[in-house]
Amino acid sequence: MLRNRFLTGLCIALSLLTLFPLISIVILVIRNGLPLISMNLFTQLSPAPGLEGGGFGNAIMGTLVMVCISLLLAVPLGILSAVYINEYAPVSPVSSAVRFVAKLLTGIPSIICGVFAFAAVVMTSQHFSAIAGGVALAILILPIILLTSEQALMGVSVSYREASYGVGATPFQTIWRIVLPDAMPAIMTGIMLAVSRAAGETAPVLFTALFSQNWITSVFEPTASLSVLIYNFASLPYAYHIKLAWSASLVLVTLVTLTNILAQMIFSPKQR
Amino acid sequence: MRTRIGGVPILNTGTLSPLTPEYRRNPDFFKGACQLACILTILLLAFIFGEILLKAWPAIHQFGFGFITGTQWSPNRGVFGVLPVLIGTVESSFLALLVALPLGLSIALFISEDFLPNSLRQFIRFVVELLAAIPSVVYGLWGVFVVIPLVQKYGTILSDHFGFLPLFAGPAYGNSLLTASLVLALMVLPTITAISRSSLVVVPYSLREGSYALGATRWETILGVILPTASPGIVASAILAFGRAMGETMAVAMLIGNSQRLSWSLLSPSNTLSALLANQFSEADGIQISALMYAAALLVALTLVVNIAGEMVLRQTQRATSVLR
Amino acid sequence: MSNDYTSSEAHPIQVSHETARPYELTDVVSPSKTNFIKVDDFRFFYGKKEVLHGINLEIPSRRVTSFIGPSGCGKSTLLRNFNRMNELIPGVRHEGDITIHGTSIFDPSVEVIALRRRIGMVFQKSNPFPMSIYGNIVYPLRIAGQGDRSMLDETVERCLRSAALWDEVKDRLHESALGLSGGQMQRLCIARAIASRPEILLMDEPCSALDPIATAKVEELIIELKRNFTIIIVTHNMHQASRVSELTAFFYLGNLVEFDETRKIFTNPSKLQTEEYITGRFG
Numbered sequence: 001m002l003r004n005r006f007l008t009g010l011c012i013a014l015s016l017l018t019l020f021p022l023i024s025i026v027i028l029v030i031r032n033g034l035p036l037i038s039m040n041l042f043t044q045l046s047p048a049p050g051l052e053g054g055g056f057g058n059a060i061m062g063t064l065v066m067v068c069i070s071l072l073l074a075v076p077l078g079i080l081s082a083v084y085i086n087e088y089a090p091v092s093p094v095s096s097a098v099r100f101v102a103k104l105l106t107g108i109p110s111i112i113c114g115v116f117a118f119a120a121v122v123m124t125s126q127h128f129s130a131i132a133g134g135v136a137l138a139i140l141i142l143p144i145i146l147l148t149s150e151q152a153l154m155g156v157s158v159s160y161r162e163a164s165y166g167v168g169a170t171p172f173q174t175i176w177r178i179v180l181p182d183a184m185p186a187i188m189t190g191i192m193l194a195v196s197r198a199a200g201e202t203a204p205v206l207f208t209a210l211f212s213q214n215w216i217t218s219v220f221e222p223t224a225s226l227s228v229l230i231y232n233f234a235s236l237p238y239a240y241h242i243k244l245a246w247s248a249s250l251v252l253v254t255l256v257t258l259t260n261i262l263a264q265m266i267f268s269p270k271q272r
Numbered sequence: 273m274r275t276r277i278g279g280v281p282i283l284n285t286g287t288l289s290p291l292t293p294e295y296r297r298n299p300d301f302f303k304g305a306c307q308l309a310c311i312l313t314i315l316l317l318a319f320i321f322g323e324i325l326l327k328a329w330p331a332i333h334q335f336g337f338g339f340i341t342g343t344q345w346s347p348n349r350g351v352f353g354v355l356p357v358l359i360g361t362v363e364s365s366f367l368a369l370l371v372a373l374p375l376g377l378s379i380a381l382f383i384s385e386d387f388l389p390n391s392l393r394q395f396i397r398f399v400v401e402l403l404a405a406i407p408s409v410v411y412g413l414w415g416v417f418v419v420i421p422l423v424q425k426y427g428t429i430l431s432d433h434f435g436f437l438p439l440f441a442g443p444a445y446g447n448s449l450l451t452a453s454l455v456l457a458l459m460v461l462p463t464i465t466a467i468s469r470s471s472l473v474v475v476p477y478s479l480r481e482g483s484y485a486l487g488a489t490r491w492e493t494i495l496g497v498i499l500p501t502a503s504p505g506i507v508a509s510a511i512l513a514f515g516r517a518m519g520e521t522m523a524v525a526m527l528i529g530n531s532q533r534l535s536w537s538l539l540s541p542s543n544t545l546s547a548l549l550a551n552q553f554s555e556a557d558g559i560q561i562s563a564l565m566y567a568a569a570l571l572v573a574l575t576l577v578v579n580i581a582g583e584m585v586l587r588q589t590q591r592a593t594s595v596l597r
Numbered sequence: 598m599s600n601d602y603t604s605s606e607a608h609p610i611q612v613s614h615e616t617a618r619p620y621e622l623t624d625v626v627s628p629s630k631t632n633f634i635k636v637d638d639f640r641f642f643y644g645k646k647e648v649l650h651g652i653n654l655e656i657p658s659r660r661v662t663s664f665i666g667p668s669g670c671g672k673s674t675l676l677r678n679f680n681r682m683n684e685l686i687p688g689v690r691h692e693g694d695i696t697i698h699g700t701s702i703f704d705p706s707v708e709v710i711a712l713r714r715r716i717g718m719v720f721q722k723s724n725p726f727p728m729s730i731y732g733n734i735v736y737p738l739r740i741a742g743q744g745d746r747s748m749l750d751e752t753v754e755r756c757l758r759s760a761a762l763w764d765e766v767k768d769r770l771h772e773s774a775l776g777l778s779g780g781q782m783q784r785l786c787i788a789r790a791i792a793s794r795p796e797i798l799l800m801d802e803p804c805s806a807l808d809p810i811a812t813a814k815v816e817e818l819i820i821e822l823k824r825n826f827t828i829i830i831v832t833h834n835m836h837q838a839s840r841v842s843e844l845t846a847f848f849y850l851g852n853l854v855e856f857d858e859t860r861k862i863f864t865n866p867s868k869l870q871t872e873e874y875i876t877g878r879f880g
Contacts (some may be wrong), residue, residue: 007491008387014378015396021458022399025406025414080309088303091687098310101317107579108320108572109519111546115568116320118553119327123561139320146313159724165685167737167789168714172302177740182727200407203521203546207553230409231522234416249410256405297708 026253033250036243041251046213046229052240056248058215062130062223065216066205067198069134070141075191078145086153087175098146105143111203113139118208130216130223133209140204141194148190152183189263196259200252202227226252324572328565339566345532345548347556352563354570356534360542361574364449364524365517367538368456373510375457376464381494383465384472404462412526415455420446420527423454427539438536447529449542455523460513467512471505471589472498504589511582519575521546545571633658633827634679634797639693641674641683648674650851651693656844658796661819661828663838663859666848667879672831675848676799679829680716681709697797714741717790717826721802723782725774725789730757730766733774733785737793752792760788761818780811787818791826798822800830804837816841835875839863847871 041055081102085095117136122128156179164174180187202225210222211232226248233245331339335352342353379400383393427444434440475498483493499506529541530551545567556564634656641649649671656662664672677683678695681702694701702712714737725733734756735749743749753770757763762784766777774785783803790798800819804812819828819841832838838845839859846856847870855862855871866872873879 004489004491011378011382012387014375015382018375018379018403018458018461019396019399022403024418025410028414028418029410077309077312080306081313084303084306084310088306094307094310094314097314101314103583104317104576104579107515107519107575109521109546109575111519111521111549112320112324112568112572115549115553115565116323119323119565120319123327139316142313142316157724159720159722160726162682162685162720163724163726163786163789164736166680166682166713166718166720167740167793168710168712169736169740170300170710172300173740176302177736178726196405200405200409202407202409203550206550210554227407227409227522230413231526234409234413234526245413249413252407253410256407257402260401260405297710 029246029250029253032243032246033248036247037250041244041247045215046224046244047241048213049236049241050238054244056224056226056229056244056251058212059224059226059229059248060251062209062212062216063199063225063227065219065223066130066133066137066209066225067195069131069219070137070198071191071195073135073138074142074145074194078142079149079187082146082149082153083175083180086150087179088171099150102143102146105139106147108139109203110140110201111206113137114204114206114208117204122208125220127220128208128210128222130209130219130221133205133223133225134219136204136208137198137201140201141198144194144197145190148193149183149187152186152190153179155186156182185266189266192259192263192266196256196263200227200256202231206231321572324565324569328562328569330559331562331566332569334559335563335566339563340570343532343534347552347560347563350559352560352566354545354548354567356532357543357545357548357567358570359534360449360528361518361544361546361571364453364456364528364542364544365514367449367453368460368517369510369514371454371457372461372464372513376461376509376513377468377506379461379465380468380472383469385490385494400462400465403458404466408459408520408522409526411455411459412523415451415523415527419451419455423448423451423539431537431539439538441535441537442539444539445529445541447527447541448537448539449528450538452524452528452542452544453538455527456517456520459520459523460517463513463516464509467509467586468502468506471502471509474505475501504585504592508582508586508589511578511585515575515578515582518544518578519546519571521550525550545574633698634829635696636675637694637696639675639678639695640691641671641678642690642692643686644688644690648851652853654846654853654856656827656829658827659823659825660844661823661830661842662844662846663842664829664831664846664848665833665835665838665874666854667874668833669850670848671851672846672848673801676801676829676831679797679799680713680718682713682718684709714793715795716797716799717793717795719783719786719790719798719800719803722806723779723786725777725782725785727773727775729771730774730777730785731770734789734792737789741793756788756792759791759818759822760784761814761821762788778811780807780814783807783811783815784818787815787822791822796827798826798828800828802831802833805833812837835863847874849874 038055041057042060043057044053044055045058046056047054081098085098089095113136116139117132121132121135125132160178160182161174164178169177205225206228209225209228211228212222212224214224216223230245230248230252233241233248236242331352335342339352339354340358341355342351343355344351344353345357346352379396382388383397386393424444424446427440427448427450428442430440431442431444435442479497479501480493483497488496524544525547528543528547530543530547531541532543533541535542549564549568549571552560552564634654636652636654636656639649639652640647652675664676666672674683678691679697679702683689691703694703696702700707726736728736731749731753734753738749738752754763754767757766762781765781766785774782777785783806787800787803804815807815816837819830822828830838830842842859844856845859845862847854847862847866847868849870855866855868857867862871863875866875
């Protein structure tokens with residue numbers, strides 16, 4: 001009896017132990033990040049080391065641009081592949097290969113995405129650029145979009161497809177008019193999760209898009225990003241920059257948490 | 273023959289003629305696009321491996337196997353060896369697993385059993401999900417300002433009393449293997465929890481019932497029946513968490529000290545493959561780039577092997593437990 | 598027709614002495630109506646398993662034919678071959694032929710999409726699309742390229758009236774079809790199935806998921822519809838078969854055992870097996 005109580009207590013204690021780091025992170029991010037939060041942060045450029053003042057408007061812009069580039073690349077590739085492996089040829093060598101490849105891609109460390117983009121884009125163009133960063137992020141989110149889209153398509157009721165083929169619709173008409181619209185909420189959820197993941201990643205953009213003190217003017221040039229800003233400023237000996245890093249962390253964590261909650265809310269009602 | 277009444281085509285023309293005017297087969301361009309997407313996805317993986325290997329080739333050719341056994345990494349002198357880094361990678365991931373496994377397993381048990389009311393269980397689940405969502409760089413930032421001072425403080429105490437053991441030899445730097453491992457543990461915890469939990473909940477209720485019917489207490493049931501049944505899944509979760517830890521970059525780069533020296537102590541700086549890549553790529557040149565590509569290839573190989581092993585164990589688990597149902 | 602096939606008079610099942618012999622497969626009795634659908638020595642396989650053995654059948658037009666038999670006897674499988682819906686399942690194979698008005702439906706030049714637009718199907722469990730009632734009915738027209746609004750509106754009214762659903766839903770045509778009751782959904786599916794004016798209507802146990810009142814409404818509908826369509830209905834319910842159909846085919850274990858006028862099947866079947874099924878001795 002005592003042993004049971006002890007083990008239960010141990011289990012509960014260890015579980016609650018994980019609360020502490022999380023609470024610590026949340027408290028610190030809010031406490032250190034909140035003071036500097038103002039509209040200025042979103043409209044001003046990041047300061048050079050040693051200078052006070054300035055925000056991270058350009059970093060937010062840069063993150064947005066690179067995430068958009070990655071979506072432009074990964075979303076069509078992911079959704080169309082998912083459509084093929086679930087609708088056109090579910091049982092075929094190509095589909096098995098795609099599923100296997102997607103699984104492998106999920107296991108690739110994020111830094112390798114950056115290494116590949118470095119090799120394929122930066123070295124070829126002799127230029128660090130936002131596009132290289134976008135490519136690296138695209139590789140990161142492709143498996144997420146592909147696999148969540150496949151799940152979304154599987155969630156569409158078989159009876160809809162049967163009814164559609166029964167009235168003489170072609171596979172394309174069935175997919176385009178019935179299946180995809182029905183799966184859209186779940187696919188959008190997958191995309192949102194991918195976006196929140198991509199926005200928070202540092203390694204893929206670290207040595208592909210590098211950093212910049214200025215507003216982004218061209219996708220063929222280096223650009224700032226929120227995550228790299230945090231990484232760079234965290235190691236500087238200037239108090240202002242460190243505070244900026246905390247504020248940027250606050251923005252990032254808020255963005256990621258909100259996106260996750262939103263995605264859960266949209267997805268849950270669909271799961272019947 | 274009338275083919276329309278009031279503008280509406282009558283599909284009933286009396287004969288099921290193959291040459292019906294109402295339908296002509298069109299090529300399915302959409303299907304072609306989808307097929308293309310699949311081909312591109314498959315080629316992408318090959319492209320990733322190929323490109324890295326290609327760029328690594330000069331270094332592979334020049335250093336060969338000595339790259340893996342060499343202990344010196346000096347770009348200036350053109351000497352590249354990643355043994356300390358490899359050891360650091362494996363060590364940090366292993367330590368992280370050591371801490372994360374009991375914690376993650378406890379949480380998994382906690383969530384799946386009903387020690388406490390459901391609301392508390394959902395809360396803990398939410399907490400773990402939140403942990404998983406926090407970006408790596410924020411963990412790093414937090415680690416710099418919270419974990420490093422802690423490790424410095426308690427590490428000094430540790431090295432003062434147990435410094436004779438090589439494991440705890442001082443001085444206790446803040447940036448160290450221990451710091452990085454602790455934060456890594458936090459980051460892979462959600463992986464262990466999620467997969468262990470799903471292994472625990474699929475243990476059939478009949479097994480639980482059978483154990484209670486024989487008069488076993490709750491913990492006897494957990495330790496004697498449930499955990500053993502779920503153990504392949506738990507093992508899989510550990511393997512996959514290990515793989516994830518090896519691939520983690522930013523937090524590690526910010527906390528591990530980035531030292532190329534081989535050291536036994538937990539309290540001294542170290543390095544991992546991913547941190548090496550993160551730190552050196554932006555300013556690398558010439559053969560150094562190739563050497564870094566070589567290191568990247570090693571990282572890919574390591575994580576690939578571990579992930580495939582973990583997936584296989586997981587699939588075995590699923591197959592095994594489905595028999596029980 | 599002079600005979601009233603829809604009479605609900607109870608027909609006592611009599612066993613005449615001529616039927617008291619073991620069953621044997623014979624060619625089907627061909628009714629004296631024009632051929633329309635002809636099934637010619639048709640065999641069907643799921644992979645290696647043969648589920649339909651040499652079916653020979655001639656189904657006349659503008660009549661209701663019912664397929665009856667115990668579970669697993671292959672009646673639904675045969676039905677689904679008429680519009681080649683079985684081809685959606687991987688690993689199926691057939692031998693023999695099915696022709697409609699003389700043209701084989703498996704002819705390489707026959708486009709299966711065109712075939713399915715000529716044949717309407719109603720499934721066991723109603724399957725309206727997750728769109729409005731209006732959208733459901735015009736879907737077959739839209740996929741055939743018909744976009745003219747007035748045509749679509751006219752079709753919706755025509756079909757819903759034919760399906761005896763118009764009065765119930767005319768004020769909520771643009772609301773979701775999923776908000777209808779079970780019986781209404783099935784009638785909507787029937788309306789959708791006739792939207793493109795198919796010649797043939799296939800119904801696979803359309804009432805099995807419906808309550809008695811809804812069932813009665815659907816049966817009335819079938820009797821009305823047969824004026825314009827050739828209807829084949831698969832049913833478990835023998836009373837239903839005797840209520841709505843003029844011809845009945847009895848299947849057992851993948852074989853066609855007997856095919857004759859409904860009245861005859863239910864009062865004076867030629868085969869012992871038929872008689873045993875009808876009197877409830879098995880199935």
